[in-house]
Amino acid sequence: MTIKSVKKTIFKIIEPSKDNDKVSHIFDIVIISLIVINLITVIADTFALPPYAKKISKYIEIISIAVFTVEYILRLWTSDLLRPNLNPAKARLKYFFSFMAIIDLLAIIPFYLPMFISIDLRVLRSLRIIRLFRIFKINRYTKALNTIGTVLKNKSSQLISSMFVVFLLILIASVIMYNVENKAQPDQFNNVFQAMWWAVATLTTVGYGDIYPVTVLGKILSAIIAVLGIGMVAVPSGIISAGFSEVIDNNDEEGKKKYCPYCGHKID
Amino acid sequence: MTIKSVKKTIFKIIEPSKDNDKVSHIFDIVIISLIVINLITVIADTFALPPYAKKISKYIEIISIAVFTVEYILRLWTSDLLRPNLNPAKARLKYFFSFMAIIDLLAIIPFYLPMFISIDLRVLRSLRIIRLFRIFKINRYTKALNTIGTVLKNKSSQLISSMFVVFLLILIASVIMYNVENKAQPDQFNNVFQAMWWAVATLTTVGYGDIYPVTVLGKILSAIIAVLGIGMVAVPSGIISAGFSEVIDNNDEEGKKKYCPYCGHKID
C-alpha cells in the first residue's frame, strides 16, 4: 500500500459520505458529535460548575482539540485531490483560504496561541461552535439550502446596494437625531454612536425601549424612520421573492424546452 | 338493524357533515359549541369566581368530559371505516396516532389521570381548547387553508433549512454575546440561556426591552443580529411567495393544457 493510496482512502473518508460509504459516514457522525459535545461544554461552562465537571470539561477540550487538529492536518494534506487540475501547492493554498477551512482553523488555534503569547483567548474558544455549519455538508437539507444560497447570491448586488442605502440612512438619521435630541437627553444621546444604536433599533423595528426621542422634532423624525423601516423589510422581501420565482421559472423553462408547446411531443 | 349498520350510521354522523346530512350537521354544532363553552370556562376560571359560578364550571366540565369521552370511543371504534383497505386493527392504530386523535385524547385524559396517580394536571386541562382546530373540518375556509398548507408543505425543506440556519445563528450569537456582556451585566447575561433569550427577542424584532447590550461591542453585535433579523423575515416571505405563485402557476398550467396555444381549440 503506497502513500498515494493511503491518501486517497483518507480523502474518501474525510469527504462528506456517499450513501454506500459506511466508514465515511461513521467519521462524519463522530466529528459532528464532537462539535455538539463542545457546544454543550461551552454552554455548561457559563454556569457555576462543581470541580469534577470542570475536569470533565477540560478533558473533553483536550480530546476535541487533538481530534480537530489531526482532522485539519489531514484535510489540508488531501486538499490537493479536491482540485486535481491545479498543482498541489496552489490547491492547498486555495483550500487554506476557503470559508470552511478558516472556520476549522479558528476552532483550534485559540488552544495553541497561549503557548507562544500570554493572552487570554477564551472568547475565541466559543468560535468552535461555528463548526456546527459543517452539519450542512452531511444532511438532507443541503439541496434546499443551496437553492436559498443561489437566490441570495443571484440577488447579492441588489441586496448589498439596498443595505448600503439603509447604511447611509442610518448615518444621516443618527447625525440629525444627535443634534435634535442631545440638548433634551444629554445622557441618552451623548454622541452619534448612541444615536446610531437608536437608528438601528428603530429601522429594524426591534425597539428595545432603552433609548427613544422625547422632543417633538425627534418624535417626528423617529416616525419617519420607523415608516422607512417597513421599506427595509419590504424591499429585501420583494428582491428575494423575485429571486425564488426566477429560480422556479428557470426550472420550468428547462422543462418547457424539452416539449413542443404545440403538440406535446419531445424535442431533441 | 345489525351492529354493522349501526356503526355505519354513527360513522356518517361523526364525520364532517355534507350539505344534505342534517343529523351530522347538528352533531358538529353540538361538539363545537361544547368546545367553545369549555374555552369560556377555562378563561373564566382564571378570574376570582363566586362559588355558584365555580359549581357551574365544574358541571360543565363533567358533562364535557362525558361527551368527549363517548365521542372519542366512537371515533376510535368507527375509524376502521376511514381506511377500508387496511385491516381493522391497523386502521385503528393509525387513527390512534393521527394528529387530531392525539389532541382529542389529550383533551380528556387529564380528567382521568388523577384517579390513578396523585398529580395536579390542571395545566393540561387547558389543552382542551386545542380541539378548536376541529372547527377547520367543518367551515367554508377549509379550501383556502388547504392551499396554505400545501404551500408550506411544498416549501417545508427550504423553510426548515432556513430555520436551521437561524437556530445556528442564535446559538453562535448567544455564546459570543454572553462572553461580551457577562462582565458588564452579570445579572442580565448570567448564562448562555439568558443570551439566547436576548438573541430570539432581537432576531424576531420583538425587543421587549428586558435585556439588551450596554457595551459598545455588544451593541455592534446586536445591530448586526437585528439587521440579519430582517433576512429572517425576508427569506421565508420570499420562499412562501414563490410557493403561492407556483400553486397558481400550476393551476394556470392545467388550464393551458386544455387549449392549444396555437389555434385555441380544446385538446383532449
Next chain:
Amino acid sequence: MTIKSVKKTIFKIIEPSKDNDKVSHIFDIVIISLIVINLITVIADTFALPPYAKKISKYIEIISIAVFTVEYILRLWTSDLLRPNLNPAKARLKYFFSFMAIIDLLAIIPFYLPMFISIDLRVLRSLRIIRLFRIFKINRYTKALNTIGTVLKNKSSQLISSMFVVFLLILIASVIMYNVENKAQPDQFNNVFQAMWWAVATLTTVGYGDIYPVTVLGKILSAIIAVLGIGMVAVPSGIISAGFSEVIDNNDEEGKKKYCPYCGHKID
C-alpha cells in the same frame, strides 16, 4: 324646471367630479375642506384651549353638522339614481346600509342624539374624521387603491383563514402562558386576557416590554411564539405577493389572447 331635473342636477353635483364638471369639483373641495377643518378641531380640542378658540371650535362644529346633514339628506334622496334598475325605496335602503353612508350617518348622529337621550357621545364625535376616506373618491390614486382592494378581496378567504389560525394560536398560547407564568408574576399575568395582550404583542413583534415571561418555561414558549410570529408576517406577504402577481398575469393573459403566439397576428 321640474323636481326631477333639480334632483338630477343635485345628483351630478354630489357625485365625484368628472374632469369637466366645475360645480361638482367645487362641491368636493368644500366637503373635503370641511372634513379636514373638523379633523384639526378634533385634534385642537385635546389641548387646553383659550375660551375664544373653544368658541370658534363650537361654531365650526355647528356649521359642519348643518352642511353634513343637508349633504346626507341630499345623498339619500338622490341615491335612487345610483341604481336606476331598482325601485326607489329598495335603492335608497341599499344606499342607507352601504359602508360610506353608514360612516356619513355616524359623523352627524352624535350631535342630534343628546337632544333625545342624555348621554355624552363626545367620543363618537371623533368618528367624524372617518369621513376622510371620502378623499379616495376624488383623488388620482383611486385606480391604485382599487388594484390593492381587488388583490385583498381575491385573497380574502386565504387571508381570513390564516388570521383565524393566528387567532387560535393566540388563544391557546394565552391559556398555556397564563398557567405557566401566573405563579411567578401574579400581578402581570393575573388572568387570560392579560396573557392574550402579551400574545398579541409578541406575535405581531411589537413587544412594548410592559409584560414578558420570567420563568424558563415561559421564555421557551415565548421564543416559539415569537418565531411563529415571523410566519404571521411571511404568510400574508406571500399570499398578497401572489395576489399582485396574479393581477398582473391576468392583464398579460388578456393581452396574449388577442395575439397568436406563433405568428403574432391578431386573433378575433
Next chain:
Amino acid sequence: MTIKSVKKTIFKIIEPSKDNDKVSHIFDIVIISLIVINLITVIADTFALPPYAKKISKYIEIISIAVFTVEYILRLWTSDLLRPNLNPAKARLKYFFSFMAIIDLLAIIPFYLPMFISIDLRVLRSLRIIRLFRIFKINRYTKALNTIGTVLKNKSSQLISSMFVVFLLILIASVIMYNVENKAQPDQFNNVFQAMWWAVATLTTVGYGDIYPVTVLGKILSAIIAVLGIGMVAVPSGIISAGFSEVIDNNDEEGKKKYCPYCGHKID
C-alpha cells in the same frame, strides 16, 4: 485652447469616471474621500475633543467648503453640456433644481449664511453627509440600485396610496385612542400627538414601550392596530415583490420574442 474646450475638459473630469478616464477617476476619489473625512469630523465633533483636534476639524471644514464650493460652481457652469438640446440658461436652471444639486448646495450654504444673518446653522452642517449619496454615481452597484429605483417608481402610485390609507388609519386610531386612554393616563396620552406617536410605534411594530394602553378598551384597540400593522408590512412587500417579478418578466419577454415558441427558430 479656448474657453469652450476648457469647459469640455472640466465637464469630462467632473462627470462620473468612465473606465479609461484616469483624471476623472482621481477627481471622484478625492471628492468621496473629502465627504467621508467630513462625515468622520461630524461624528468626532459630538465627542469632547482636545483643543488641537478642534483646530484640525476647523481646518478640514474650511478646506472642504472651499473645494465643494469650487466643485459646485464648476458643475453649475458646465451643466448646460448635460442637456445639449436645451438653451444654456434653461439647462442650468433645470440642473439647479435637480435632487443632487440641491443636496450639494445644502452642503455648502450653512457655512456662508452666518456672514449675512446671525443664526446658528450648525445642525444644517450635518446635512453635508447627505452628499454620501454621490457614492452611488461611481460604484459598481449603480445598476442594481437603478433596478430597485425603477421598481419603486413603477409601483409608486400603489405604494403612496397604501401609505395614505396607513396615514388615515394612524389619524383615526390616534383620535379614538386619545379619547379611550386620556382619563386613565393623562400624563401619557395628554393630547392627540402623543396618541399618534403611540400609533406609529405600534403600526410599525417598533414598540419602544414608552407609551402603551392600560385600559381594556385601549388594549383591544391596540391589538387590532398591531394586527393591521402586519398588513402594513405585507401589502408593500406584495406590491414590491410583484414589481420585481414584473421587471424580470419584461426581460424574459424580450428574450422570448427572439425565438418562435413553435419551432424554436430565431425571429427577426
